[in-house]
Amino acid sequence: MANPSPPCVLTFAGTDPSSGAGLQADILTFASIGCHPLSVVTAITAQDTVGVEGVLAMDAEWVNDQARAILEDVQISAFKLGLLGSVENIAVIAEIMADYPDVPLLIDPTLTSGRGDDLSNDEMMEAMTTLLFPQATLITPNSLEARRLAFADSDNEIAHTSLDESAARLLAMGSEYVLITGTHERTLEVTNTLYGENQLIKSYQWERLVGSYHGSGCTLTSAIAACLAHGLTMEEAVAEAQEQKISGLYAITPDIENTNLLLAKVEAALQGGANVLQYRNKLASHKLKTQQARALLPLCRQYNVPLIINDSVKLCLTLDADGVHLGADDGNLAEVRARIGDDKILGASCYNRFDLALSAQQAGVDYVAFGACFASGTKPNAVVASLNLFRQAQTQLAVPTVAIGGITLENASQVIQAGACAIAVINALFATVDVKTTSEKFTQLF
Structure with missing residues (x-):
């Protein structure tokens, strides 16, 4: 039987008033992946979204006292280390970690801010590499930090x-x-590369986003720690942590024969903030489905929104769409995952059954959908799914949950408050006079 309590992940990190990085970002990330966040403050920073203006390291005794108090009370499933503040803090944390050799230890060796502000000196780097790295399960330096840490003894x-x-x-x-x-x-x-056992294990390529961001390293390491806490292997955790997460408004196309009208409505939904689009047309011929899905693909690319195909693995692969969503009778999920590869999104309908969600997660899906949450005009005979499923998922699933069935602007907040990561909407979005405004209203609920 699954553990009814969420796994606990403890971060040692400095604060970030902007919440883009540091302790606050760690907490947000742990919670979003169904873990209970715990924290030890190692430093207080004065910073904004651009850079760090100052760092005040906590006294090492206070770091020790914070950690020991919570560790004597709570069982930890993973540790994550970020900005540590001082050599003394590193030494104290190393002693603490030595008492928990079986708990995964992930280190984001924060040497500078995203802008380049120095956050660690040579003494701190030496302490980190000699006291903490030998105990680490995973370290996650960026390319500049990797070179600096590996060749600290040779500037050339x-x-x-x-x-x-x-x-x-x-x-x-x-x-x-x-x-x-x-x-x-x-x-x-952007290429992220995983190494282990003295060899390259896997490289992951991602489209480089426009602009500059801080905190991506903090968030990625925290996400991997949360996935490990849920029992995933290292390779599974690293892959899962980097995947595009299903969240917000998940728009599902209505049964419209006129492709131009469909494209206009979909673009309005994307302009309003829809994060995912599923192409679904139960009345169309195979030829029309192919035509419409092919027309939707560049539109989704334009708005950087994944296009997921309902039911048809073949159509997904033919068009090189971003993923496929399957019902209980649409194929073996593990076999489909092997067929489409790890790079495409795989979603599964689990109706009102949590056991199906657990099996789907084991098979490698990227999200599960529960519903109908309310009376549905699209599927009037659908089973009713309790909102408690979303609460249960927060503690027992590492993959996002999607609520579907009868969702409107009036009741959507109920499933979001219950823990749904995304809401799937058809008629309450596309049957409205102003699709863009309706999309904006749904998006603003998150």
């Missing part, structure tokens, strides 16, 4: 070394795995 090597060489050195320091993130490299795509 830092600028010329490869990331593979850096990873080899970092693994030799004792960490079981190293994930080097590539946001600081001058490449068209």
Whole structure:
């Protein structure tokens, strides 16, 4: 029987008043993946969304007292370390970690802010590499930090070394795995690379977003820690933490034969903030489905929204759509996952059954859908799904949940408050006079 309580993840980190990074970002990330967040403050920072103006390290005794108090009371499923503040703090935390050798330890070695403000000195780096890295399950430096940590004894090597060489050195320091993130490299795509057992395990390529962001390293490491706390393997956790998450308004197309009208309505929904689009037309021929889905794909690409195909794995692969959603009778989920690969989104309808959700997660889905949550005009004979399913999912599932069935602007807040990550809407969105405004109203509920 699954544990009714969410796994607890403890972060040691500095504060960030903007919540884009640091302790606040860790807490938000843990909670979003169904973990109970715990925290130890290592430093207080003065910063905004652009950079760090100052750091006040906590006294090491206070760090120790904070940690020991919570550790004597709560069982921890994973540790995450961020900005640690001082050599003394690093030494104290290393002693604490030594008492919990079986709990995964993830380290985001925060050497600088996103803007480049120094957050660690040479003494802190040496303490980190000698006291903490030998105990680490995973360290997650960006490419600049990886080179700096690996070749701290040779400034000439830092600028010329490869990331593979850096990873080899970092693994030799004792960490079981190293994930080097590539946001600081001058490449068209962002490449994150996982190393372990003295070899490259897997590289992950992602489209580089326009603009500059801080806190991506904090969030990624926290997400991996949360996934490990849920029992995923390291490779599974790293992949899951990087996947595009299903959240917000999940728009499902209505049965419209006129493709131009369909495109106009969908674009209005995307302009209003819909985060996901599922193409579904139960009345269309295979030819029309192919035509409409093919027409929707570039529109979704334009708005950076994934296009998920309902029921048809074949159509998804033919068009190279972003994913597929399947019902209970649409195929074996594990076989479909193997067929479409890890890069595409796989969703599953679980109706009113939590056991189906647990099985779907085990099979490798990216989200599960429960419904009908309310009386549905699209499926009047659908089973009724209790909102308690979403509350249960918050503690027992690592994948997002989607609420579907009879959802309107009037009742959507009920499923969101119950814990649904996304709401799937058809008629209450596309049957309205002003689809864009309706989409905006749904989006504002989150």
